[in-house]
Amino acid sequence: QQQVKQSPQSLIVQKGGIPIINCAYENTAFDYFPWYQQFPGKGPALLIAIRPDVSEKKEGRFTISFNKSAKQFSLHIMDSQPGDSATYFCAAVRASGTYKYIFGTGTRLKVLA
Amino acid sequence: DADVTQTPRNRITKTGKRIMLECSQTKGHDRMYWYRQDPGLGLRLIYYSFDVKDINKGEISDGYSVSRQAQAKFSLSLESAIPNQTALYFCATSHRWDEQFFGPGTRLTVL
Numbered sequence: 001q002q003q004v005k006q007s008p009q010s011l012i013v014q015k016g017g018i019p020i021i022n023c024a025y026e027n028t029a030f031d032y033f034p035w036y037q038q039f040p041g042k043g044p045a046l047l048i049a050i051r052p053d054v055s056e057k058k059e060g061r062f063t064i065s066f067n068k069s070a071k072q073f074s075l076h077i078m079d080s081q082p083g084d085s086a087t088y089f090c091a092a093v094r095a096s097g098t099y100k101y102i103f104g105t106g107t108r109l110k111v112l113a
Numbered sequence: 114d115a116d117v118t119q120t121p122r123n124r125i126t127k128t129g130k131r132i133m134l135e136c137s138q139t140k141g142h143d144r145m146y147w148y149r150q151d152p153g154l155g156l157r158l159i160y161y162s163f164d165v166k167d168i169n170k171g172e173i174s175d176g177y178s179v180s181r182q183a184q185a186k187f188s189l190s191l192e193s194a195i196p197n198q199t200a201l202y203f204c205a206t207s208h209r210w211d212e213q214f215f216g217p218g219t220r221l222t223v224l
Contacts, residue, residue, distance in 0.1 A: 006155070034211075041217070041218075042217060043203050043205070043218055044156070044215050045215065046212045089156060093210060098160060098169070100171070101213065104156045105153055105155040106153075
């Protein structure tokens with residue numbers, strides 16, 4: 001069964017720290033890797049995404065690092081703020097056929113003030 | 114107004130009851146999805162629909178059914194609710210494959 005393994009399950013950092021969330025996938029047919037951010041009481045929302053033809057993508061304080069040979073990708077949050085406290089989900093998508101998303105199990109991040 | 118709405122937002126029901134969760138969207142998207150979220154398990158796809166005449170099972174469809182009444186409406190039914198269906202349920206929509214838009218969720222408790 002296709003899986004996306006996400007770690008850690010929870011993470012606590014001080015303000016200004018750089019939390020890193022890791023994901024690993026198995027199926028090499030995946031070719032789109034988004035990260036979703038979910039605040040309490042809200043639905044997930046797209047944060048940033050990457051295609052496997054690049055090794056890194058930055059949007060503001062958020063960076064995705066992608067290692068195609070290792071089938072791993074990670075989210076880095078630079079200069080983390082208390083407002084970044086949320087649950088983060090990685091996902092893998094096969095951008096052909098049914099386009100179903102396979103989500104990771106989520107990481108609950110808390111940034112201390 | 115929210116683009117993707119879900120009703121009810123919270124529901125408590127008893128084992129064996131049939132219940133329906135409703136999703137409406139004003140984004141004009143053809144594709145709609147139902148997920149359930151459980152602690153430690155992430156988001157898992159229950160059913161998805163790419164247009165009114167297209168319904169597909171996701172990875173955990175047993176015990177659930179859906180109805181796509183119109184482009185904007187996609188309902189999820191639990192035919193006979195059981196306690197392990199207690200979860201947070203999300204509806205989502207998309208126009209293309211590269212972004213899904215989620216509703217606010219329905220918290221369902223089955224006693």
